[in-house]
Amino acid sequence: MTKPSALLMIALAVISALPARAGAEDPPAEQSPYKAKLIGVPFIYYSPETKLAFGGGGVFNFRVGRRKEEIRTSTVWAYASYNLARQFHVLVKPEVYLKRNALFAHGDIRYERSPQLFFGVGNDMPRSDEESFTPRILTVQLGVKRRLIGHLFAGLQYDFERLWMEKVEPGGILETAGLVGSGGGTFNGFGFSLDWDTRDAVLYPRKGVLIQTSADGYIGLAGGDVSYTSMKLDVRRYIAVGPRAVLAVQAYLHATAGDVPFHRLALLGGETLMRGYYKGRFRDKGLLALQAEYRVLLTKRVGVVGFAGLADIFAGLGEFRLERLKYSLGSGVRYVINARDGTTVRLDMAWGRASFGLYLTAREAF
Numbered sequence: 001m002t003k004p005s006a007l008l009m010i011a012l013a014v015i016s017a018l019p020a021r022a023g024a025e026d027p028p029a030e031q032s033p034y035k036a037k038l039i040g041v042p043f044i045y046y047s048p049e050t051k052l053a054f055g056g057g058g059v060f061n062f063r064v065g066r067r068k069e070e071i072r073t074s075t076v077w078a079y080a081s082y083n084l085a086r087q088f089h090v091l092v093k094p095e096v097y098l099k100r101n102a103l104f105a106h107g108d109i110r111y112e113r114s115p116q117l118f119f120g121v122g123n124d125m126p127r128s129d130e131e132s133f134t135p136r137i138l139t140v141q142l143g144v145k146r147r148l149i150g151h152l153f154a155g156l157q158y159d160f161e162r163l164w165m166e167k168v169e170p171g172g173i174l175e176t177a178g179l180v181g182s183g184g185g186t187f188n189g190f191g192f193s194l195d196w197d198t199r200d201a202v203l204y205p206r207k208g209v210l211i212q213t214s215a216d217g218y219i220g221l222a223g224g225d226v227s228y229t230s231m232k233l234d235v236r237r238y239i240a241v242g243p244r245a246v247l248a249v250q251a252y253l254h255a256t257a258g259d260v261p262f263h264r265l266a267l268l269g270g271e272t273l274m275r276g277y278y279k280g281r282f283r284d285k286g287l288l289a290l291q292a293e294y295r296v297l298l299t300k301r302v303g304v305v306g307f308a309g310l311a312d313i314f315a316g317l318g319e320f321r322l323e324r325l326k327y328s329l330g331s332g333v334r335y336v337i338n339a340r341d342g343t344t345v346r347l348d349m350a351w352g353r354a355s356f357g358l359y360l361t362a363r364e365a366f
Contacts, residue, residue: 036062048357055081072097073341102147131172136164159189181261188224191216204342210236228258244297250366252289272365276328276350276357284313303334
């Protein structure tokens with residue numbers, strides 16, 4: 001594992017190079033109000049799951065429509081990365097607001113090969129039981145949401161995934177336990193969503209509420225191999241604390257039922273949910289989490305954050321136990337690469353129960 005001090009030097013080198021590539025300062029609004037902006041950079045990032053990776057990509061920020069001051073920022077994220085563990089990731093992620101924010105189209109298209117660790121299913125799997133596996137995954141997720149009334153949106157979504165399992169450990173759980181998905185497969189899902197969204201911005205909200213609910217059904221028809229359901233509830237509140245600080249709070253529930261593939265169970269950990277834990281260190285059919293983050297901009301470009309979280313996994317809601325809660329604590333640094341729209345690069349350090357995570361990536365965790 002790369003030493004944190006070396007990673008900090010790499011992070012600072014990348015961040016310090018960003019203004020020269022993206023523009024040291026944004027032009028005054030009156031000179032080019034809401035002009036589309038393309039920010040493309042080579043990058044280095046790090047997480048416990050990927051280790052140190054490098055590649056290139058960028059984000060395209062724009063607003064669709066005539067009265068751009070009233071339109072939310074649309075984005076298209078795209079990148080390709082590779083690391084010395086022979087992991088690669090290719091991603092295209094459009095998020096577009098149309099018809100004066102009344103219509104929202106989104107997608108997530110990715111192809112990746114990502115050797116990673118599996119610790120079993122449930123709360124009682126010790127770290128010593130970890131085993132490695134190498135999946136290759138093609139994912140296509142497409143959706144559209146339309147305003148019903150006021151801040152209420154309804155949407156439809158489609159999810160396709162093709163999983164090839166290149167390698168599992170001989171004699172390990174994935175080879176011998178017969179877990180769904182351990183031999184690969186195809187998974188097709190259709191779903192709907194309801195959102196309540198009063199945020200004042202998309203990329204860096206300072207006030208407002210976002211409540212997202214979604215329910216998806218995966219069927220063993222139309223090319224799908226298994227049948228299961230997935231439901232998510234994501235509640236976020238943003239509170240402005242003075243002109244430069246924001247308190248962000250998130251409550252998150254993920255519940256599944258049926259023949260759920262092992263890699264699509266509710267996963268604790270990663271760069272957005274309970275930082276400090278390896279993504280998937282704990283997994284089961286359900287997860288409940290509560291997170292808070294305090295964000296302060298020290299200058300127009302540089303900010304710091306502190307965050308904390310509590311969460312646990314369970315096989316069913318009746319099995320949730322407060323005494324099993326896992327905690328997450330951490331802090332981080334932010335660099336704003338597009339001050340107008342709030343596009344950020346973040347470096348976070350987080351600690352959990354007997355675990356540590358270092359994350360260098362883009363966008364806020366929630």
